[in-house]
Amino acid sequence: xxxxxxxEQFRNSETRLPAFNTIVKQxxxxxxxxxxxxxxxxxxxxxxxxxxxxxxxxxLESFRGDSQLYTWLYRVASNECLNFLSKxxxxxxxxxxxxxxxxxxxxxxxxxxxxxxxxxxKLQKALLKLPDKQRLVFNMKYYEEMxxxxxxxxxxxxxxxxxxxxxxxxxxxxxxxxxD
Amino acid sequence: xxxxxxxxxxxxxxVFKMPEGYFENFSDKLMQRLQQNANxxxxxxxxxxxxxxxxxxxxxxxxxIAPKNYFEDLSLKINTRIELGFYxxxxxxxxxxxxxxxxxxxxxxxxxxxPEGYFENxxxxIELRAGYENKKTSKTKIxxxxxxxxxxxxxxxxxxxxxxxxxxxxxNNQPDQEPCKEMLCNVTDDEILQYLDENGIGDNVKDKNTKxxxxxxxxxxxxxxEDILGEIDSKSLDHLEN
Numbered sequence: 001x002x003x004x005x006x007x008e009q010f011r012n013s014e015t016r017l018p019a020f021n022t023i024v025k026q027x028x029x030x031x032x033x034x035x036x037x038x039x040x041x042x043x044x045x046x047x048x049x050x051x052x053x054x055x056x057x058x059x060l061e062s063f064r065g066d067s068q069l070y071t072w073l074y075r076v077a078s079n080e081c082l083n084f085l086s087k088x089x090x091x092x093x094x095x096x097x098x099x100x101x102x103x104x105x106x107x108x109x110x111x112x113x114x115x116x117x118x119x120x121x122k123l124q125k126a127l128l129k130l131p132d133k134q135r136l137v138f139n140m141k142y143y144e145e146m147x148x149x150x151x152x153x154x155x156x157x158x159x160x161x162x163x164x165x166x167x168x169x170x171x172x173x174x175x176x177x178x179x180d
Numbered sequence: 181x182x183x184x185x186x187x188x189x190x191x192x193x194x195v196f197k198m199p200e201g202y203f204e205n206f207s208d209k210l211m212q213r214l215q216q217n218a219n220x221x222x223x224x225x226x227x228x229x230x231x232x233x234x235x236x237x238x239x240x241x242x243x244x245i246a247p248k249n250y251f252e253d254l255s256l257k258i259n260t261r262i263e264l265g266f267y268x269x270x271x272x273x274x275x276x277x278x279x280x281x282x283x284x285x286x287x288x289x290x291x292x293x294x295p296e297g298y299f300e301n302x303x304x305x306i307e308l309r310a311g312y313e314n315k316k317t318s319k320t321k322i323x324x325x326x327x328x329x330x331x332x333x334x335x336x337x338x339x340x341x342x343x344x345x346x347x348x349x350x351x352n353n354q355p356d357q358e359p360c361k362e363m364l365c366n367v368t369d370d371e372i373l374q375y376l377d378e379n380g381i382g383d384n385v386k387d388k389n390t391k392x393x394x395x396x397x398x399x400x401x402x403x404x405x406e407d408i409l410g411e412i413d414s415k416s417l418d419h420l421e422n
Contacts, residue, residue: 025255033242115243
């Protein structure tokens with residue numbers, strides 16, 4: 001179903017719930033994996049995914065449609081991830097060590113819901129060394145193969161800045177992977 | 181004699197053979213080998229064993245796993261939360277409706293009432309009271325003409341005076357250890373002269389001290405206690421007592 005049609009059905013009180021369920025079914029996996037790659041832990045990803053769709057339920061009526069629906073959904077999901085990680089870092093309140101990063105790194109090796117070979121785990125560890133926003137951009141470009149223009153719409157950052165960010169991220173990751 | 185072989189006349193045929201389908205599988209084998217090298221355990225010479233691994237060589241596989249039937253249940257979970265109103269803490273638009281049970285069947289009616297015109301009058305009363313309270317609690321600044329240091333000095337002086345008076349009172353109330361001194365203080369000069377004449381002490385001066393006292397009295401000179409005590413001997417005292 002097209003975005004426009006979905007939105008019209010959502011705005012109609014009689015068809016609101018079925019339209020919403022369609023949106024959930026259509027985007028739940030994309031949103032979940034987008035979040036999961038950022039927060040690592042399944043339970044955290046689960047909470048945040050639900051939060052995203054609840055926000056969709058509450059705010060979709062006021063969505064003007066100046067961007068694609070999935071762009072808007074990704075923007076909501078990205079902000080949820082960044083806010084979640086920011087709050088978590090503030091809770092630990094340490095500048096000496098990245099406690100949150102270390103915790104997520106440990107989950108990569110101990111979590112039963114993670115399956116990858118050594119180099120893939122190492123790549124994830126390298127990603128955890130990046131700033132959260134840079135990691136977000138990298139994931140969207142590398143794993144989800146999104147265009148810079150789409151990422152720019154989601155993050156509100158210019159295409160040029162995104163290209164520079166991605167290039168730097170690649171450099172840092174390669175340096176990390178080279179270290180034994 | 182052997183004839184020299186001209187290599188240019190030889191058939192340029194490749195004599196070496198290779199396994200069937202070698203080149204078709206070559207690129208896959210090469211990639212596998214590259215990946216295996218990246219996973220080799222570091223030996224004594226790590227630079228020889230490790231290679232610069234580029235992330236483009238790493239398979240873009242999703243290493244994260246979702247629990248079984250997670251996505252089938254996700255829609256249901258989300259819908260349940262929306263129906264029950266279990267939103268995030270930041271969401272203030274929706275209120276959580278609780279199951280009130282028997283309370284939901286009781287009409288929400290205010291059973292209490294107030295006297296007629298209560299709220300109209302109470303407003304005026306409150307304002308008046310607020311005004312009165314403001315006056316009562318208004319703080320007026322008192323300006324003293326007496327410097328603060330002077331006031332402190334007066335307090336200290338008063339304390340000292342009290343101590344001094346108290347000490348004096350204490351001293352005055354102490355019992356006198358020498359009754360003779362007190363008795364002598366109360367005796368006038370004329371009485372002393374009379375006594376001396378009556379007892380014949382004044383004319384027959386045998387004691388230097390007595391003569392000194394008598395002469396002192398006549399001459400109105402200052403008589404010391406030692407002079408008087410020296411004149412009154414034990415016999416005289418015994419006589420008086422008898």
